[in-house]
Amino acid sequence: MNLLVAISIGLREIAAHKFRTALSMLGIVLGVSSLIATMALTRGIEDGTRIFMQQMGGLELVSIVNKEPSSRKYEFANLSPGRTLRDAEAIRRSATFISHVSPEISLATAVATDGGGNPDRRMVRGVYPDHFVIAMHQIAAGRFLTALDLERGSRCAVVGDTVAKNLWPGIPPPLIVGKSILIDNRPFEVVGVLPLYEMEEQARARRSGRSLSRRWDPFRQKNETVLVPFTTMFHELRSGAFPLDSLETMKLETLTVRVGDLDHFRPALDQVRRILDTTHRGVDDFDLETRQDWFDRMESSVRAARLSGGLISAISLVVGGIGIMNIMLASISDRVREIGIRLAVGARQRDIFWQILIESILVSLLGGLLGILASLGLIEILKTIAPTENVPVLTPDSILLAVGFALAAGLLSGLYPAAKASTIDPITALRYE
Amino acid sequence: MSLIHLEGLSKVYRVGDQEIRALNEVNLRIEEGEFIAIIGSSGSGKSTLMHLLGCLDTPTTGRMEICGNDLAKASNDELARVRNREIGFVFQAFNLLPKLDVVSNIALPLIYAGVPSRERLARAKKAASDVGLGDRLANRPPQLSGGQCQRVAIARALVNNPRILFADEPTGNPDSATGRMILEMFDALHASGKTVVLVTHDPSIAARSRRVIEIRDGRITREYAP
Numbered sequence: 001m002n003l004l005v006a007i008s009i010g011l012r013e014i015a016a017h018k019f020r021t022a023l024s025m026l027g028i029v030l031g032v033s034s035l036i037a038t039m040a041l042t043r044g045i046e047d048g049t050r051i052f053m054q055q056m057g058g059l060e061l062v063s064i065v066n067k068e069p070s071s072r073k074y075e076f077a078n079l080s081p082g083r084t085l086r087d088a089e090a091i092r093r094s095a096t097f098i099s100h101v102s103p104e105i106s107l108a109t110a111v112a113t114d115g116g117g118n119p120d121r122r123m124v125r126g127v128y129p130d131h132f133v134i135a136m137h138q139i140a141a142g143r144f145l146t147a148l149d150l151e152r153g154s155r156c157a158v159v160g161d162t163v164a165k166n167l168w169p170g171i172p173p174p175l176i177v178g179k180s181i182l183i184d185n186r187p188f189e190v191v192g193v194l195p196l197y198e199m200e201e202q203a204r205a206r207r208s209g210r211s212l213s214r215r216w217d218p219f220r221q222k223n224e225t226v227l228v229p230f231t232t233m234f235h236e237l238r239s240g241a242f243p244l245d246s247l248e249t250m251k252l253e254t255l256t257v258r259v260g261d262l263d264h265f266r267p268a269l270d271q272v273r274r275i276l277d278t279t280h281r282g283v284d285d286f287d288l289e290t291r292q293d294w295f296d297r298m299e300s301s302v303r304a305a306r307l308s309g310g311l312i313s314a315i316s317l318v319v320g321g322i323g324i325m326n327i328m329l330a331s332i333s334d335r336v337r338e339i340g341i342r343l344a345v346g347a348r349q350r351d352i353f354w355q356i357l358i359e360s361i362l363v364s365l366l367g368g369l370l371g372i373l374a375s376l377g378l379i380e381i382l383k384t385i386a387p388t389e390n391v392p393v394l395t396p397d398s399i400l401l402a403v404g405f406a407l408a409a410g411l412l413s414g415l416y417p418a419a420k421a422s423t424i425d426p427i428t429a430l431r432y433e
Numbered sequence: 434m435s436l437i438h439l440e441g442l443s444k445v446y447r448v449g450d451q452e453i454r455a456l457n458e459v460n461l462r463i464e465e466g467e468f469i470a471i472i473g474s475s476g477s478g479k480s481t482l483m484h485l486l487g488c489l490d491t492p493t494t495g496r497m498e499i500c501g502n503d504l505a506k507a508s509n510d511e512l513a514r515v516r517n518r519e520i521g522f523v524f525q526a527f528n529l530l531p532k533l534d535v536v537s538n539i540a541l542p543l544i545y546a547g548v549p550s551r552e553r554l555a556r557a558k559k560a561a562s563d564v565g566l567g568d569r570l571a572n573r574p575p576q577l578s579g580g581q582c583q584r585v586a587i588a589r590a591l592v593n594n595p596r597i598l599f600a601d602e603p604t605g606n607p608d609s610a611t612g613r614m615i616l617e618m619f620d621a622l623h624a625s626g627k628t629v630v631l632v633t634h635d636p637s638i639a640a641r642s643r644r645v646i647e648i649r650d651g652r653i654t655r656e657y658a659p
Binding site: 002004005012016337338340341342343344345346347348349350351426427430 | 484487489490509510513514516517518522524526528529530532541542544545546547550589593
């Protein structure tokens with residue numbers, strides 16, 4: 001008996017029992033569609049993460065973060081001044097592989113125009129000029145903060161697009177430069193305005209007049225920022241809040257450095273670590289966090305999501321397989337007589353075996369096909385729910401994988417019924433009513 | 434050499450501790466072209482004999498040669514091959530597949546003989562018209578009369594051109610129109626040189642053959658020409 005005949009017999013059998021077949025396929029349909037949807041979803045999250053990471057800064061960036069010192073050094077922990085401006089200065093002076101250093105302190109405070117009006121509460125950051133490079137800023141109008149601003153502690157500020165638009169609605173950035181604002185009731189001069197940062201998708205939506213306001217905006221923080229020189233921040237704003245700190249001893253909120261050349265990434269980290277070992281007096285209360293670490297962390301959470309989704313799909317595929325096996329067993333006891341007749345006219349046991357196995361595979365493949373169609377719909381629904389940057393991405397390999405799983409489910413669940421059918425005794429079968 | 438050669442053939446069924454000797458040391462030779470009837474009452478062992486001759490079962494002991502194949506210890510595949518190539522079987526209950534039309538039912542043995550589909554169709558059509566069902570090809574068994582079903586069964590048994598035709602209680606009433614027609618068909622097949630073996634409990638049907646073998650309690654008790 002050739003394959004074609006077996007397939008046509010199988011198809012006829014499926015067509016003759018549409019409802020029963022549909023029920024037995026349900027598990028496969030669910031399994032395949034959820035598998036494809038999960039893969040599309042995690043792929044979307046991966047893509048979104050990658051884009052986000054690219055836009056938030058490249059691999060060259062390294063954050064210096066606080067860490068609990070090891071227990072061996074715990075008793076000396078007080079000797080360490082923690083992350084201070086001295087760290088930043090020491091790195092800038094001595095770490096040759098580091099191109100930019102950006103220490104940062106911030107204060108949430110009132111920002112208003114000097115003409116009065118309602119103040120907005122904004123996060124005001126005291127930064128170094130290097131912040132421009134490290135935070136991947138551009139400038140829409142005016143200039144960024146300079147070393148001179150830092151040295152003098154000038155009262156100048158660079159404002160984000162949202163801040164500018166809120167304070168001076170309808171006024172273009174070049175006309176905002178030179179205006180005066182009140183930060184915590186102290187007058188500052190706006191020397192620069194940042195452009196509007198947005199995702200490609202948001203830009204498209206804005207141009208076409210659609211609204212994407214519901215979406216989470218990774219650039220919100222950048223767009224709502226107010227940047228002032230680090231020294232100004234300390235003397236004019238922070239010293240009032242923390243009177244016991246000096247510029248040198250004040251704890252930094254963030255300290256980010258940029259490696260000049262990725263080829264010298266490891267040596268650069270070593271340099272930074274050695275310098276900080278000195279400034280922290282040997283207390284290991286800091287850690288270097290690379291963007292690769294971020295990547296790895298996100299990747300591992302994506303992997304976990306994919307795994308759990310895959311597990312659920314696998315379970316429903318197993319359930320689907322059991323469903324098929326159940327139906328095939330029922331179908332065999334319905335067809336004992338048919339099997340007996342086929343044996344009587346010369347079918348070999350293996351002919352019957354293949355006939356049942358192929359029928360089972362056909363059911364699962366059909367289920368897989370329907371599952372693919374269902375997953376297309378499911379992905380469309382997910383597209384409207386998922387954040388734009390994590391929009392699900394359907395990949396051909398996920399479809400192949402799902403079909404492979406469906407095939408395997410059909411094959412495995414068909415084996416037992418096929419073996420059972422092929423060992424039916426023809427004489428008993430012919431007497432069977 | 435005989436077409437069918439049985440020697441010391443026994444079939445023993447075991448039911449619990451009990452042994453049931455359905456066939457006991459049966460010796461039988463059937464030559465090519467014979468028209469034989471095996472007659473016996475229910476429980477005589479004739480069904481068991483028919484199943485053995487039809488290669489649906491293997492004997493417990495003894496020799497069994499059919500068409501030159503030693504089948505006493507044959508594998509399932511070997512039995513299937515002989516069933517497919519050498520034997521045509523007409524069952525008492527027709528045993529047609531109700532979901533298939535007449536042509537597909539008749540073509541069934543050809544599927545397992547590996548005949549390509551175009552040839553299958555042509556041969557099945559010819560076999561159908563040979564039994565006078567050329568105009569019923571697309572009908573399915575539930576739409577046919579009992580006599581028509583019987584003719585489909587005969588066409589199916591003959592489609593692979595077997596050397597032996599077995600018929601198990603081929604007709605109920607030999608004097609009905611259907612019964613007469615069926616028996617005439619067997620006569621004609623015999624006349625054309627086919628070996629025909631009827632299995633029946635009815636002496637009047639057995640009387641149509643050339644040689645009658647009577648079975649009782651698993652043994653051949655009598656053999657005569659009607």
